[in-house]
Amino acid sequence: MTGALAHAGAIDTLTAQQKHASATSATNVFIEAGPGTGKTTVSAQRFGVHRFAAEHRHDPRAVVAVSFTRAATYNLRRRVQRLWGTEALAWPHRIVTLDTVMSDLLHDLLREGLLEWPNANTLWPDGDVMLDVRDSWASCGGTVSTRSIYQLSLRGRALHTTRLFAERYANRVPATSIVPLMLQGICTHDDVRSILEQALALPDCAARIQERLGQQLRALVVDEVFDANELDIAIIEAAIAAGVGVTLVGDPWQALYLFRGATPHVIPDLLARNGISTLPLTRSFRWQTAEQATLADELRAGTGVILPTDPDDMDVVIALWWKDLWNVGGGVLPLAYHSFKGGYEEAAATLLLNHVTRNILDLDATYLTDALTALNIQDKDIPRQLEPEFQSVIETLKPGTAAAVKAAYLQLVAVINSVSARTLRAPHAAHTSRLAALQSRMTHAGRPVPGLTTHQAKGGEWEIVGVSLRDAERKALGAGLTVTEDLHRKIYVASTRARSRTIEVFPATSPGRSAERAAPPTRRREGVIPDGMTRARGGA
CATH class of the missing domain: 3.40.50 (Rossmann fold)
Structure with missing residues (x-):
């Protein structure tokens, strides 16, 4: 009842286009939504329509919405709860990243014996496979300048890791550190995707993935579909083939993630192959x-x-x-120095930047989570606990001199050493330049x-x-x-x-x-x- 009332209150504010897109009876549909047209609202309404559909009242399968970032899934989850109530997300219904779905599919293939993880009998003697999937290898060790890399491959059904050398040196976690961890059942989301991509080339694995999707899902809402890569699209098409009702939401003008392998140019072909109609949202609020x-x-x-x-x-x-x-x-106070590369010194500077952005803008630094992971700080409350120490570092930066930057860096190293076992390097322009950049904001009159x-x-x-x-x-x-x-x-x-x-x-x-x-x-x-x-x- 709570969800129905919330929905009734919200539906009065929707345009005719939004109502039609939310409640269309089409099994598969693409909702093209430009900036400010209510994409999140319509996605949330569409989720609720599937979730509370009377004809599916006794269907035990899940309604699932996916996006490509945790921030996007968080926003959609909050909107669904506000419009439909907390019952809308009662298990098994959920809103998660697409990486979570990929992880579930790989676990299923391993449990079914269609793929074999190295050392599996020792890791999971009872057959209850549970990989430890990390966002990145930075949580297991810092990056160093190295050519050491690894490659995952399937030999038959068995997963193999091969140590290789890249053409150029780069800051990365070396394969010599990674391969032993994989033998312990630790991997990253990128590894999961690499294995699944290869598994889809095996007919029995591809068939099981489709079967699993059909068994687990009755509806799938895909947010920002133009950010999907080839593997994402293959999983979406497997869901369609399994009879899952698929709603795709996105805007071709807002496809940004080519560096992650996104293939926005193939989405029109995906729609055409599967006979998916387009419902545009044209009014921007x-x-x-x-x-x-x-x-x-x-x-x-x-x-x-x-x-x-x-x-x-x-x-x-x-x-x-x-x-x-x-x-x-x-x-202007940027929320990051640059794209996070995983270095300990970079992570320490990011925690200091976060102290500034939190106090001045009430916003977290963009790569705060990555920094905590790189420094192996498990307690997410550590940045708040260290506020007095971080503020002292800021006070040291105030004079605006090179000597102040060096002193502040040494002080920051001591602060980080009190909560992390990672070893930060001695002062060097490569490590202190971030504090020098932050110092330039210390002398600005006013709040940026x-x-x-x-x-x-x-x-x-x-x-x-x-x-x-x-x-x-x-x-x-x-x-x-x-x-x-x-x-x-x-x-x-x-x-x-x-x-x-x-x-x-x-x-x-x-x-x-x-x-x-x-x-x-x-x-x-x-x-x-x-x-x-x-x-x-x-x-x-």
């Missing part, structure tokens, strides 16, 4: 001004655009690269706005958004964007996060730009980094 609505229409139409550059009171600054956010100036890359900003919206563009990106925007270009899609996502206005900001050292125009204005709120780091009471 995000645009609060004619200026922003016109910008969004022109971007999608491929019309050349020049963003305004007059200063405004921005809520966030977005760039395609973390480096560009640090170059904008002290008015958060800085995010396009990938982290996807799914978010703010009132006024600043966008930092490189010359090539600005040129592409001026010439008109096309949905088939990865760079263009990133620019599109960055430019469609604002409700009211999108403006361009420039690097503080940009030639021909005055300092006043180059640096974005500080948000007019209380809280200054150097003086006590007052926690924000609102936040973007």
Whole structure:
């Protein structure tokens, strides 16, 4: 009853398109949802419609929704609970990452004896296979500069690991550390995917995967389907073949994850092969001004655009690269130094950055979880417990000198050594440069706005958004964007996060730009980094 009442209250606010997409009787459907059109709401409604359908009241199989990030699944889970009540997610119904589904499928193949894990008889003598699947190998040891890598392969049904050497040195966990761990039943989500991809080439494994999906699921909602790679698409098609009702949700303009192997160009073929109809959501509720609505229409139409550059009171600054956010100036506080690579020194600096972002912006640093994993810190409350120590490091940074940076780094090493057994290296420009970057924010008068890359900003919206563009990106925007270009899609996502206005900001050292125009204005709120780091009471 609780779910029904919540649903009845929410349904009155939906457009005709949203109602049709949520409640369509089509077994398989693609919901094309642009920015601000209510993608999450419709996905949540669609989940509830399947979950509480009267004709499936006695069907024990699960309704499952999947996405590609924990943040996306968290947001969808909260929306489902708000609209349909907590009963909507009573087991076996759930909202998880697609990696969770992949892990379940691999476990099933191992339990069925269709695949064999090395040392399986010793690991699981009773046949109850339970792999320890990690996000990355960083939780088991730090990265070093090495050529040592490994490759997984199936020889018949048996899994084999082969140690190899890459052409170039890179910071990675060496295969010499990884292979013994795999013999203990430890692996990563990437390993799971690699094994499943090979297993699908075996007819009996492919048949079992399809059978398992049909046995476990009666409906599957796939969020952000344009971020799917070939394996994801193969699993989706196996579910369709098993008779599972599949709802695909996404927007071709917001496909960003080519670096993870996403293949957005094959989604039209997936729809055509399976006779899946498209239901578009065309009305955006995000645009609060004619200026922003016109910008969004022109971007999608491929019309050349020049963003305004007059200063405004921005809520966030977005760039395609973390480096560009640090170059904008002290008015922007990026939520990461760069994409996380797994080093201990990098992890320590990330915990310090998290202390700043939490107190100034009330936001976690982007790679906080990765940093804790790299330092093998199991207690998630450690960052909060270390706040006084981190604040002392910040105070050491304040003088704004190279000596202050070195002293702060040594102090940070001591703080981390109190909670982690990892060994951090001696001061070196490669390790202290992150603190030097953070120091530049210590001397800025006022509280900065958060800085995010396009990938982290996807799914978010703010009132006024600043966008930092490189010359090539600005040129592409001026010439008109096309949905088939990865760079263009990133620019599109960055430019469609604002409700009211999108403006361009420039690097503080940009030639021909005055300092006043180059640096974005500080948000007019209380809280200054150097003086006590007052926690924000609102936040973007």
